């Protein structure tokens with residue numbers, strides 16, 4: 477391996493130790509912290525963070541064998557009742573002072589599979605959001621989904637309703653592996669949906685997975701080449717993570733499906749993707765994303781107002797929250813006029829300072845004046861040792877205005893984030 481490759485693989489291996497979903501550790505909501513959150517919603521939003529509105533649809537047509545997300549089977553009746561509750565919950569937030577004084581830069585339909593909704597339901601939910609929230613003029617609308625419930629008619633309606641981007645879970649173009657993962661359409665159908673979306677002018681971002689059972693390096697290369705042929709704007713490449721309790725975990729244990737490669741194989745597959753995407757002009761961003769969308773290299777939305785059964789990415793001010801599940805419990809809680817929150821975490825000032833420094837992980841610079849405005853001190857006054865250590869190693873640069881990664885630091889940015897997480 478070339479030196480540069482060794483560094484990338486090393487950084488990749490370190491990245492794999494990044495704690496994936498800390499929301500599982502959030503404390504259960506209590507009357508006291510809920511009261512504090514509701515009081516907070518009664519204040520003016522003075523933060524300059526970019527904001528995302530995320531209505532959450534927990535339904536899927538079927539369960540992919542690797543999936544550990546809190547999803548539920550889709551039904552026409554179920555979604556109608558659910559959407560009424562979802563809109564009511566959105567309205568509860570929209571009526572608070574904090575949200576009235578917030579402008580949202582992005583509307584993201586997350587889940588689950590929001591593409592299970594009909595065109596009419598998508599249009600209705602989108603216009604509900606636009607009527608009830610302050611949405612910025614240059615907002616992006618993104619919908620996550622599966623190719624098998626995006627027929628031509630539904631796709632054609634999307635640009636008309638103002639959808640800008642589809643985030644599609646393709647996982648692989650290999651039909652045998654698709655079947656094994658319980659994906660509902662074949663590679664030809666998936667490609668057709670992507671081509672149609674691209675022709676309609678929609679931006680398309682796809683997920684691919686590697687180190688899947690039976691996926692050789694050659695199969696993985698073919699997956700990457702097909703993504704390149706489809707000319708998608710970005711690709712999120714995820715290594716297979718085996719979560720206990722999933723069908724795939726059981727199948728691997730019983731030997732029903734071939735075993736997967738070791739961490740060395742996995743790192744080599746990542747590297748293959750890194751090199752092939754780089755050759756075609758895609759740049760790495762976030763965790764495992766390769767992209768040519770300029771927005772992906774700008775500041776992401778750090779404030780996320782979302783709601784839905786099992787929604788777990790709420791971040792408003794110093795509060796992070798997870799909603800109740802399943803859908804029938806969510807509907808009952810919302811009907812009773814309560815915020816449907818199951819877990820609620822309140823960050824301390826120290827946590828917030830660490831989080832701001834950890835933005836280096838996603839290649840953002842730390843604006844020193846912004847840091848002082850928020851916390852009363854400069855980063856060097858708070859994280860003196862860590863900053864000196866990283867500067868000495870040539871991993872960060874510090875000037876009067878900002879702190880940023882050096883070229884070497886870019887490779888080691890996960891470790892740099894860890895330095896601040898534990899400072």
Ligand code: SF4
Pocket residue numbers: 535536538539540543544545547587588589622645
């Ligand atoms: S479509 Fe997505 S959310 Fe639904 S089961 Fe498959 S991976 Fe999970």
